[in-house]
Amino acid sequence: MHSSIFLTTHGVTTQDLENYLAAALERGGDYADLFFELKINHSITFEEHILKGATKAVNLGVGVRVLSGEKTGYAYSEDLNRNSVLKAAKTAAFIAKSASAGGTLKIDSPKLREHDLYSMASLPADLEIGAKLLLLRQADEAAHAYDKRIQQVQATYVDETRHILLVTSDGRCVWDVQPMVRLNVLCMAEENGSRQTGHQGAGGRQTLEIFRDTLDPRNLAREAARQAIQLLSAADAPAGTMEVVLGPGWPGILLHEAIGHGLEADFNRKRTSAFSGLVGQRVASDLCTVVDDGTIPLRRGSLNIDDEGNPTKQTVLIEKGVLQGYLQDRLNSKLMKADVTGNGRRQGYDHVPLPRMTNTFMLAGQSTPDEIIRSVKKGLYAGHFGGGQVDITSGKFVFSASEAYLIEDGKLTSPVRGASLIGDGPTVLKQVSMVGNDLQLDQGIGICGKEGQSIPVGVGLPTIKIQEITVGGTRR
Amino acid sequence: MMDELKNQAQSVVDLAMKLGASAADGFVREEDSFSVRVRKGDVETLKEAVSRSLRLRIFLGRKVASSQTSDLSPAVVDRLVKETIEMAQLISDDESSGLPDHSFFPMQLADLNLADPSWEELTPEDRIDLARRAEAAAAAADVSITNSDGGAFEWERSRTVLVNSLGFAGAYESTMGYVASSPIAERNGAMQQDSWFSIGRHRHQLETPEEVGQRAAQRVLRRVGARRISTCVVPVVFDPLTARTLVKHIFEAVSGDAIYRKRSFLAGKLGESIAGKKVNLVDDALRVGGLGSRPFDDEGVETQITSIVESGTLQNYLHSAYTGRRLSVRPTGNGTRTGSGSIAVGPTNFYMQPGETSEEEIIASVKTGLYVIELMGSGVNLVNGDYSRGATGIWIENGKLTYPVHEITIAGNLREMLQGISMVGNDIVFLGSVCSPSVKIDSMTVSGE
Numbered sequence: 001m002h003s004s005i006f007l008t009t010h011g012v013t014t015q016d017l018e019n020y021l022a023a024a025l026e027r028g029g030d031y032a033d034l035f036f037e038l039k040i041n042h043s044i045t046f047e048e049h050i051l052k053g054a055t056k057a058v059n060l061g062v063g064v065r066v067l068s069g070e071k072t073g074y075a076y077s078e079d080l081n082r083n084s085v086l087k088a089a090k091t092a093a094f095i096a097k098s099a100s101a102g103g104t105l106k107i108d109s110p111k112l113r114e115h116d117l118y119s120m121a122s123l124p125a126d127l128e129i130g131a132k133l134l135l136l137r138q139a140d141e142a143a144h145a146y147d148k149r150i151q152q153v154q155a156t157y158v159d160e161t162r163h164i165l166l167v168t169s170d171g172r173c174v175w176d177v178q179p180m181v182r183l184n185v186l187c188m189a190e191e192n193g194s195r196q197t198g199h200q201g202a203g204g205r206q207t208l209e210i211f212r213d214t215l216d217p218r219n220l221a222r223e224a225a226r227q228a229i230q231l232l233s234a235a236d237a238p239a240g241t242m243e244v245v246l247g248p249g250w251p252g253i254l255l256h257e258a259i260g261h262g263l264e265a266d267f268n269r270k271r272t273s274a275f276s277g278l279v280g281q282r283v284a285s286d287l288c289t290v291v292d293d294g295t296i297p298l299r300r301g302s303l304n305i306d307d308e309g310n311p312t313k314q315t316v317l318i319e320k321g322v323l324q325g326y327l328q329d330r331l332n333s334k335l336m337k338a339d340v341t342g343n344g345r346r347q348g349y350d351h352v353p354l355p356r357m358t359n360t361f362m363l364a365g366q367s368t369p370d371e372i373i374r375s376v377k378k379g380l381y382a383g384h385f386g387g388g389q390v391d392i393t394s395g396k397f398v399f400s401a402s403e404a405y406l407i408e409d410g411k412l413t414s415p416v417r418g419a420s421l422i423g424d425g426p427t428v429l430k431q432v433s434m435v436g437n438d439l440q441l442d443q444g445i446g447i448c449g450k451e452g453q454s455i456p457v458g459v460g461l462p463t464i465k466i467q468e469i470t471v472g473g474t475r476r
Numbered sequence: 477m478m479d480e481l482k483n484q485a486q487s488v489v490d491l492a493m494k495l496g497a498s499a500a501d502g503f504v505r506e507e508d509s510f511s512v513r514v515r516k517g518d519v520e521t522l523k524e525a526v527s528r529s530l531r532l533r534i535f536l537g538r539k540v541a542s543s544q545t546s547d548l549s550p551a552v553v554d555r556l557v558k559e560t561i562e563m564a565q566l567i568s569d570d571e572s573s574g575l576p577d578h579s580f581f582p583m584q585l586a587d588l589n590l591a592d593p594s595w596e597e598l599t600p601e602d603r604i605d606l607a608r609r610a611e612a613a614a615a616a617a618d619v620s621i622t623n624s625d626g627g628a629f630e631w632e633r634s635r636t637v638l639v640n641s642l643g644f645a646g647a648y649e650s651t652m653g654y655v656a657s658s659p660i661a662e663r664n665g666a667m668q669q670d671s672w673f674s675i676g677r678h679r680h681q682l683e684t685p686e687e688v689g690q691r692a693a694q695r696v697l698r699r700v701g702a703r704r705i706s707t708c709v710v711p712v713v714f715d716p717l718t719a720r721t722l723v724k725h726i727f728e729a730v731s732g733d734a735i736y737r738k739r740s741f742l743a744g745k746l747g748e749s750i751a752g753k754k755v756n757l758v759d760d761a762l763r764v765g766g767l768g769s770r771p772f773d774d775e776g777v778e779t780q781i782t783s784i785v786e787s788g789t790l791q792n793y794l795h796s797a798y799t800g801r802r803l804s805v806r807p808t809g810n811g812t813r814t815g816s817g818s819i820a821v822g823p824t825n826f827y828m829q830p831g832e833t834s835e836e837e838i839i840a841s842v843k844t845g846l847y848v849i850e851l852m853g854s855g856v857n858l859v860n861g862d863y864s865r866g867a868t869g870i871w872i873e874n875g876k877l878t879y880p881v882h883e884i885t886i887a888g889n890l891r892e893m894l895q896g897i898s899m900v901g902n903d904i905v906f907l908g909s910v911c912s913p914s915v916k917i918d919s920m921t922v923s924g925e
Contacts, residue, residue: 052568058545060547075524076525272660422884424883
């Protein structure tokens with residue numbers, strides 16, 4: 001691909017782009033941008049030993065944003081014809097009320113993004129359904145073969161091919177094509193009327209070649225089946241505060257909820273975050289260094305450019321326990337006089353960009369996972385989690401363990417059922433007393449929601465020990 | 477306008493049939509929307525747009541595939557129809573698959589009074605003013621309200637059209653307006669945020685922005701100075717906003733999609749007692765002016781009032797045409813179009829019917845316990861009923877609300893929690909398609925320090 005699909009096949013010209021921006025700024029806004037998006041999604045579902053459903057979705061539109069001080073005007077059109085886009089531009093322009101800034105805009109020919117984190121040579125949109133179906137069949141067979149108590153298997157494959165083109169009134173014209181695939185397996189085990197489920201998923205910004213080795217559908221299926229079977233014999237989870245060891249990888253959702261959201265710039269500019277004004281202060285033990293990194297090749301949370309056309313970066317959020325800075329988009333970085341960090345993201349053309357995370361993880365420490373578990377006399381080990389949530393303003397956050405074990409005298413003993421963990425974002429990492437040498441990123445399944453917008457993200461964590469956190473079980 | 481949308485849906489169905497489909501349906505929704513958020517008196521974000529989406533199902537005998545597009549240009553739609561047929565060819569036969577039987581389509585459409593054209597009399601300035609007033613009313617309520625997440629106003633008009641190859645063609649229009657206020661209060665450096673909103677299809681259904689702002693202020697002020705408490709087992713009172721999350725779990729557990737897969741703690745329980753005697757639940761698609769009301773569901777089935785729980789006994793599950801066939805019962809008019817065009821079971825107006833006690837009486841009945849005002853996280857397992865969520869609340873002592881508490885969880889199992897509902901309030905507020913009055917559950921584990 002030598003240029004953006006919007007210019008090569010949708011008939012948009014450089015002159016059009018200049019006209020649209022001029023219309024957006026006709027009432028004197030400070031800045032305007034155009035966000036063209038074409039998103040093609042497929043899904044197939046294998047259940048009850050058959051291919052039960054297949055879907056395809058095509059979403060095309062252009063969003064026009066006008067900034068005037070702290071104000072944002074936004075409109076979009078799902079039709080790329082000139083009159084519709086001009087109408088959207090004039091609607092967005094309504095926000096600004098000063099006299100016209102005047103002058104003419106000059107758009108350079110579009111540039112390809114600066115990073116090259118994923119391939120554009122083969123895209124999920126071009127895949128044949130047969131190859132995807134084979135993966136789901138493999139998952140289904142492996143899960144059923146794992147144990148006769150596995151009564152149901154649902155295997156789902158989804159993909160996305162997202163073309164974007166960003167044109168800004170400060171002269172940036174960049175485009176990207178963002179692939180994504182994901183495979184999920186859900187198993188339900190049943191024994192003596194008791195039912196338990198296990199989930200495992202994986203994916204990233206690739207096509208089907210990702211589903212090899214540990215991400216082979218058969219391995220994902222066996223892991224989902226193992227969790228469901230394990231839970232059949234699980235006891236009730238404990239209640240109260242205790243020492244908790246989090247396993248590596250997906251439990252990094254802790255960082256996403258406890259730290260990440262609270263460090264998004266919008267909340268801090270408005271001083272509505274529990275982290276407002278804490279830059280330079282200690283918010284974690286000195287074992288903790290936390291980064292947000294959108295530049296890791298092929299990862300689910302990675303992007304060549306964010307949805308404002310800026311290259312993604314690695315941003316250090318916490319260095320050796322001290323808070324370093326925030327995740328910035330354009331609007332907030334200007335108002336806070338800080339640098340953009342390439343974290344302006346949006347669900348689609350119908351939404352304004354917001355400061356959002358990419359891949360958020362803690363760097364590895366020195367301890368072995370075994371040392372960490374051995375150091376706990378009585379506590380909980382949690383290795384698999386469902387979702388999480390945070391109250392930005394109070395800083396309280398939860399994340400829900402789906403598989404956990406009691407730790408007794410330095411050993412994992414009985415499995416326990418799911419329970420939520422609740423803590424306080426600005427203080428929980430001060431309780432981190434050991435950090436493992438086994439950093440893992442999650443397998444590519446994260447979805448983050450904020451103000452009604454869902455976007456893909458990644459998380460990561462080495463094994464860590466939290467000295468004290470509240471576990472929400474029922475057993476006292 | 478409706479005719480244009482109908483023609484669009486009809487032409488897609490016709491094309492699908494011409495290209496070899498054995499049955500098809502086309503669902504078109506057009507949404508006109510306006511939203512504004514005001515912060516500290518100034519407009520922060522103003523957004524306006526018209527969007528259209530076409531969703532399509534194509535059947536080849538007992539095989540089905542579905543698709544969706546926001547790009548309605550003829551070339552894209554034609555190609556999508558062809559691709560959807562190709563997808564359907566690869567699907568396995570599923571004997572329950574297919575359009576609803578034509579006998580389930582309505583002979584004539586109920587008038588549910590879902591649209592109020594008078595919203596359009598409001599100018600953009602009027603709309604901004606509603607948001608501004610909601611924010612200002614909260615800010616004026618108390619000096620400890622020091623910051624704001626803003627005031628908001630949203631309006632939407634949506635037109636829905638469904639056409640299928642069995643000859644059903646229906647359309648309806650609805651409107652919705654929403655006012656919200658989200659103040660932040662502070663004491664000793666600790667901040668709390670809360671909000672209140674009012675929503676309705678008609679202008680007269682909305683509280684005034686002043687009422688919304690004042691209620692938001694009351695809600696945030698009662699959280700200020702929250703502390704932690706020790707782990708205990710106590711009665712828990714859910715306010716209407718948190719109670720509706722319980723009702724949402726019940727909806728998910730009686731949805732035909734969960735029942736036929738046995739992925740519900742309520743599977744196999746029809747006719748059995750599943751909740752306290754005071755619990756009555758209904759799914760009522762026909763509430764006049766209701767937020768979840770609709771004259772036909774998203775596959776054309778006539779909608780109805782379905783009793784879910786009567787005096788604690790489970791009466792019915794909710795079904796689409798597919799889940800109805802799977803379980804050999806009539807569809808209940810709960811077929812709901814997913815984003816990708818397929819059908820899942822969704823609620824209409826699914827709510828717990830109000831009882832006779834006031835919230836004050838419920839609180840007064842608790843010697844020591846928790847009044848829950850916020851729940852967080854996803855710790856609910858509908859397959860087996862395990863429940864564990866983060867909570868914020870107000871501690872009850874000797875029948876009175878005392879101090880706010882936070883950083884706690886509440887846990888139990890939904891089976892026992894529903895049986896443990898011993899009081900139901902008279903204070904239902906219709907804030908969406910799933911609603912509840914306050915409820916009291918006799919015993920849950922509260923985990924804290």
